[in-house]
Amino acid sequence: NAGVTQTPKFRVLKTGQSMTLLCAQDMNxxxxxxxxxxxxMGLRLIHYSVGEGTxxxxxxxxxxxxxxxxxxxxxxxxxxxxxxxxxxxxxASTPFQDETQYFGPGTRLLVL
Amino acid sequence: SxxxxxxxxxxxxxxxxxxxMNCSYKTSINNLQWYRQNSGRGxxxxxLIRSNEREKHSGRLRVTLDTSKKSSSLLITASRAxxxxxxxxxxxxxxxxxxxxxxVKP
Numbered sequence: 001n002a003g004v005t006q007t008p009k010f011r012v013l014k015t016g017q018s019m020t021l022l023c024a025q026d027m028n029x030x031x032x033x034x035x036x037x038x039x040x041m042g043l044r045l046i047h048y049s050v051g052e053g054t055x056x057x058x059x060x061x062x063x064x065x066x067x068x069x070x071x072x073x074x075x076x077x078x079x080x081x082x083x084x085x086x087x088x089x090x091x092a093s094t095p096f097q098d099e100t101q102y103f104g105p106g107t108r109l110l111v112l
Numbered sequence: 113s114x115x116x117x118x119x120x121x122x123x124x125x126x127x128x129x130x131x132x133m134n135c136s137y138k139t140s141i142n143n144l145q146w147y148r149q150n151s152g153r154g155x156x157x158x159x160l161i162r163s164n165e166r167e168k169h170s171g172r173l174r175v176t177l178d179t180s181k182k183s184s185s186l187l188i189t190a191s192r193a194x195x196x197x198x199x200x201x202x203x204x205x206x207x208x209x210x211x212x213x214x215x216v217k218p
Contacts, residue, residue, distance in 0.1 A: 042210045100160060102157070103156070
């Protein structure tokens with residue numbers, strides 16, 4: 001199993017551009033999460049999903065949208081990137097009735 | 113949602129020494145988890161301790177949980193340079209704190 005994979009690994013955007021980050025998991029996990037991590041800080045939850053077709057807001061959802069059209073994929077979209085969205089983005093997944101989160105390797109995003 | 117608070121923020125030790133880091137939380141929990149993050153990488157689950165457990169071991173890791181004090185500790189024995197990483201405590205519905213940055217010097 002590949003586990004949790006994230007695409008791309010690194011991206012540079014100009015302010016105002018849009019992009020989509022892809023998270024894929026091959027473990028048949030029900031729950032998926034998007035976090036951002038900034039220097040010296042813990043992970044902050046952006047959005048999460050408890051199943052295919054469902055999404056919910058986390059702690060810092062503004063400026064981001066998500067979709068979970070397929071159980072194995074969780075997409076994070078930035079409609080109009082801002083420098084404040086420069087961060088490392090992590091995706092994670094959790095099996096049903098379990099609380100252990102399995103993390104992807106991260107996507108480093110720089111917004112100029 | 114509640115946040116785990118790790119203490120200390122940073123810890124530097126020599127290889128072979130033991131490392132202890134602590135976590136405090138504010139709500140009632142069913143279990144507590146510890147994760148490790150190597151620089152620039154995703155978090156890796158280390159160990160889960162349930163609320164009815166007081167101590168749990170996994171290799172060189174020892175975790176304790178005191179639900180009356182709402183605190184947990186992670187002990188890494190006989191540390192190695194490869195243990196250099198950030199360590200986080202977490203519980204479902206609880207935010208990840210800033211973690212403890214452990215540096216093990218060869």
